[in-house]
Amino acid sequence: MLFESVLITIATAATPLLLAAIGELVVERSGVLNLGVEGMMVMGAVCGFGAAALTGSPWLGVLAAVAAGSLFSLLFGFLTLSIATNQVATGLSLTLLGLGLSSMIGEAFVGSAGTKLPTLAAGLGAVPVVGPPLQNLLTNLAELPLIGRFLFGQDPIFYISILLVVGVAWFLFRTRAGLTLRSVGDNHASAHALGINVLGIRYLAVMFGGACAGLAGGHLSLVYTPQWVENMTAGRGWIALALVVFASWRPLRVLAGAYLFGAVTIGQLHAQAMGFGIPSQLLSAMPYLATILVLVLISRNRRLTLMNTPASLGQPFVPDR
Amino acid sequence: MSQVSAEGDPALLETRKLTKVFGAVTACDAIDLRIARGEIHALLGENGAGKSTLVKMLFGSLEPTAGEVLWKGTPTRIASPAEARRLGIGMVFQHFSLFEALTAAQNIALALPDRTPIATIAERARTLSTGYGLPLDPQSLVADLSVGERQRIEIIRCLLQEPELIILDEPTSVLTPQEADRLFETLLRLRGEGKSILYISHRLDEVKRICDAATVLRHGKVVAHCDPRDETAGSLARMMVGTEVHAIRRSDAPLLTGGEALLEINQLSRPPATPFAIPLRNVDLQVRAGEIVGIAGVAGNGQSELFEALSGETLQPDAAAIRIGGRDAGQLTISERRLLGSAFVPEERLGHGAAPRLRLSENLLLSRHRTDRNAFLGRLGIVFSGAIQLASQRITKSMDVRKSAADPEAAALSGGNLQKFIIGRELDRQPSVLVVNQPTWGVDAGAAARIRQALIELARNGSAVLVISQDLDELFEIADAIAVMHDGRLSAPLPRSEATFEAIGLLMGGAEPGHAGRAGEAA
Numbered sequence: 001m002l003f004e005s006v007l008i009t010i011a012t013a014a015t016p017l018l019l020a021a022i023g024e025l026v027v028e029r030s031g032v033l034n035l036g037v038e039g040m041m042v043m044g045a046v047c048g049f050g051a052a053a054l055t056g057s058p059w060l061g062v063l064a065a066v067a068a069g070s071l072f073s074l075l076f077g078f079l080t081l082s083i084a085t086n087q088v089a090t091g092l093s094l095t096l097l098g099l100g101l102s103s104m105i106g107e108a109f110v111g112s113a114g115t116k117l118p119t120l121a122a123g124l125g126a127v128p129v130v131g132p133p134l135q136n137l138l139t140n141l142a143e144l145p146l147i148g149r150f151l152f153g154q155d156p157i158f159y160i161s162i163l164l165v166v167g168v169a170w171f172l173f174r175t176r177a178g179l180t181l182r183s184v185g186d187n188h189a190s191a192h193a194l195g196i197n198v199l200g201i202r203y204l205a206v207m208f209g210g211a212c213a214g215l216a217g218g219h220l221s222l223v224y225t226p227q228w229v230e231n232m233t234a235g236r237g238w239i240a241l242a243l244v245v246f247a248s249w250r251p252l253r254v255l256a257g258a259y260l261f262g263a264v265t266i267g268q269l270h271a272q273a274m275g276f277g278i279p280s281q282l283l284s285a286m287p288y289l290a291t292i293l294v295l296v297l298i299s300r301n302r303r304l305t306l307m308n309t310p311a312s313l314g315q316p317f318v319p320d321r
Numbered sequence: 322m323s324q325v326s327a328e329g330d331p332a333l334l335e336t337r338k339l340t341k342v343f344g345a346v347t348a349c350d351a352i353d354l355r356i357a358r359g360e361i362h363a364l365l366g367e368n369g370a371g372k373s374t375l376v377k378m379l380f381g382s383l384e385p386t387a388g389e390v391l392w393k394g395t396p397t398r399i400a401s402p403a404e405a406r407r408l409g410i411g412m413v414f415q416h417f418s419l420f421e422a423l424t425a426a427q428n429i430a431l432a433l434p435d436r437t438p439i440a441t442i443a444e445r446a447r448t449l450s451t452g453y454g455l456p457l458d459p460q461s462l463v464a465d466l467s468v469g470e471r472q473r474i475e476i477i478r479c480l481l482q483e484p485e486l487i488i489l490d491e492p493t494s495v496l497t498p499q500e501a502d503r504l505f506e507t508l509l510r511l512r513g514e515g516k517s518i519l520y521i522s523h524r525l526d527e528v529k530r531i532c533d534a535a536t537v538l539r540h541g542k543v544v545a546h547c548d549p550r551d552e553t554a555g556s557l558a559r560m561m562v563g564t565e566v567h568a569i570r571r572s573d574a575p576l577l578t579g580g581e582a583l584l585e586i587n588q589l590s591r592p593p594a595t596p597f598a599i600p601l602r603n604v605d606l607q608v609r610a611g612e613i614v615g616i617a618g619v620a621g622n623g624q625s626e627l628f629e630a631l632s633g634e635t636l637q638p639d640a641a642a643i644r645i646g647g648r649d650a651g652q653l654t655i656s657e658r659r660l661l662g663s664a665f666v667p668e669e670r671l672g673h674g675a676a677p678r679l680r681l682s683e684n685l686l687l688s689r690h691r692t693d694r695n696a697f698l699g700r701l702g703i704v705f706s707g708a709i710q711l712a713s714q715r716i717t718k719s720m721d722v723r724k725s726a727a728d729p730e731a732a733a734l735s736g737g738n739l740q741k742f743i744i745g746r747e748l749d750r751q752p753s754v755l756v757v758n759q760p761t762w763g764v765d766a767g768a769a770a771r772i773r774q775a776l777i778e779l780a781r782n783g784s785a786v787l788v789i790s791q792d793l794d795e796l797f798e799i800a801d802a803i804a805v806m807h808d809g810r811l812s813a814p815l816p817r818s819e820a821t822f823e824a825i826g827l828l829m830g831g832a833e834p835g836h837a838g839r840a841g842e843a844a
Contacts, residue, residue: 176430183420183431190418193382194432195403307422307464
């Protein structure tokens with residue numbers, strides 16, 4: 001089924017963007033601008049791949065990717081929050097450091113065979129007692145026409161990414177903790193005056209963002225193309241950053257943006273294969289143009305955009321005592 | 322002291338030798354303060370006297386360097402605002418600690434530590450606000466509310482925490498006289514319920530009206546404890562300032578009537594630049610040679626937008642909407658408007674009126690390089706630092722600017738002295754039109770008197786002066802006519818002989834006939 005496989009390739013292309021973007025969205029909602037997404041992502045990719053290669057377990061690889069991303073973001077958190085360094089400069093150096101460090105760590109893994117993360121159904125099958133019936137159920141559901149495999153036959157990280165979007169939307173707009181996080185991003189001085197632990201909340205947000213970026217990297221090296229290639233994130237961290245801004249810091253728009261980007265990426269690949277006589281460079285640029293265009297259109301309502309913009313984004317907070 | 326209670330009954334809050342040192346500056350120097358139960362205690366002092374620092378220590382946002390705080394007689398360390406709140410200390414901030422993008426109820430919920438659902442909080446807020454005569458819609462977005470309504474959120478938020486001591490930091494500086502009256506009723510009622518209030522203000526008539534005791538600070542030290550009801554406004558001012566404040570002299574020379582209109586604003590409208598900005602709606606005004614016109618209004622009703630349109634920070638599509646000296650100026654840039662003989666003093670001194678890290682002489686050159694090109698730059702555009710230094714010295718001398726070095730950075734001056742320099746920089750040109758926004762905001766009484774006197778003299782010499790101010794006393798002191806800005810509209814100017822506090826206050830609240838008031842304000 002062509003339709004079904006195209007749908008799945010789109011999801012595979014969109015998932016790492018979505019993960020990195022939803023993490024960065026939470027970070028930025030707390031008022032911190034972390035431009036190190038690319039660096040955290042590539043660290044997640046190399047550590048995930050390495051752990052899976054060394055232990056033989058792609059599951060441990062996923063855990064390693066998440067841990068690497070969040071530990072790496074902790075470095076950013078320490079610098080920008082505890083020492084109040086410039087967030088832009090620190091984020092950029094985090095990306096550069098991540099790219100360099102990952103090349104060094106990954107040198108041993110270049111060319112080695114990867115371990116692909118099994119689908120959710122296959123993964124469940126390994127769980128004793130309750131696993132096999134669930135696996136059967138999912139395998140049968142995946143036989144549904146058109147969308148069966150898209151909905152029920154994918155890798156676990158895909159499901160995590162969707163759950164994260166829904167979870168983040170619910171957390172930000174339906175819980176007290178989410179309200180507190182948004183208040184810190186809106187006006188950190190006021191939040192501090194009310195006795196809210198501004199730096200503590202920002203640390204947690206930064207680490208959540210790091211974990212998501214790490215997981216996104218893990219998806220690249222364990223699902224998308226199960227191997228390690230230097231700089232394999234190929235600018236996806238920057239796309240994720242742009243998605244957050246264009247989506248005006250709203251989770252469901254990030255979801256739409258990531259899938260749109262994925263769809264146009266896959267679409268232009270097919271168009272190139274068919275050879276329409278359009279320069280391939282132009283086609284390769286299509287996803288970027290399309291995403292920018294659509295997101296600009298949906299964020300035309302200026303009032304709504306400004307209401308959603310974290311007002312203290314990027315400003316260091318130093319409480320005076 | 323009148324508030325000293327019987328032996329064995331400790332004050333609600335007492336400080337002993339409370340001190341806060343910032344680097345080389347002692348902001349609070351061994352402060353003794355004693356607030357009894359059920360009293361409204363005034364904390365008086367000029368800007369920079371240490372009032373805010375003291376209060377921040379009481380509310381746990383600053384750590385004292387030395388000294389101790391006694392809460393109900395027990396030495397207590399107030400480590401954080403949350404800690405202060407647990408003890409029973411509530412605070413209503415001067416610069417509101419609200420979140421614009423959130424609703425009133427969400428803002429209130431953020432200050433309450435428990436897990437009460439927001440719907441319950443909204444309901445309690447609604448009940449409490451009606452009970453105290455402070456109507457408030459919990460679902461409204463803070464960005465859409467007037468300053469008075471925002472303050473209500475702060476007060477309700479504070480009351481919901483059931484504090485025993487409420488700290489109010491300059492609560493009336495943003496209110497219309499009528500809103501202030503309503504606030505006083507609420508405060509007296511709270512006192513009747515046995516709560517104590519620490520009331521920070523430099524408005525002496527208010528303090529005399531509602532406070533039972535006062536502590537006066539000057540340069541970080543306590544200079545007096547007194548009962549404000551036994552004092553006059555003059556004696557309180559002497560305690561605060563340390564010297565007699567000179568009254569403004571208005572020359573008795575008759576006003577030049579029918580002078581030429583040097584500044585004309587014709588049907589000036591401007592759409593809001595951000596969701597939180599106020600649009601200007603058909604503003605009309607004329608300022609004639611020899612007169613001072615004042616624009617009163619609660620902050621955030623379009624005054625800043627009007628100033629930006631006048632100064633040329635934003636251009637007008639209709640060039641005739643603003644006319645300076647009889648020429649259409651709506652499309653001219655700031656420098657071009659200055660070349661027509663006008664001068665502008667913005668509200669924000671650092672970053673707008675002056676570049677903080679540049680020296681005074683450099684700031685002088687920055688604002689006058691076009692108007693004084695011949696004197697400061699010459700044909701070749703080479704900076705004549707000698708001429709600029711001389712002009713700078715002339716300004717500091719004539720305005721009595723006190724500075725630590727010969728030519729310090731702007732940021733090194735105190736607010737009042739920098740303001741004197743910025744106003745002096747414009748007056749030195751003898752502009753035919755001067756527009757000034759909040760001329761004495763945050764300026765001490767001595768410097769304020771000096772600035773007001775200079776404005777009056779400029780007008781008497783035949784210039785048109787437009788003063789935008791939130792300080793009604795100031796406008797009544799210097800203006801020949803007062804117009805009121807509300808919700809982006811400007812009322813017709815009232816001659817000072819006809820203007821009363823009540824009339825202006827009503828206009829500030831939006832009470833003009835046929836004038837759509839803000840929702841909730843009418844109740």
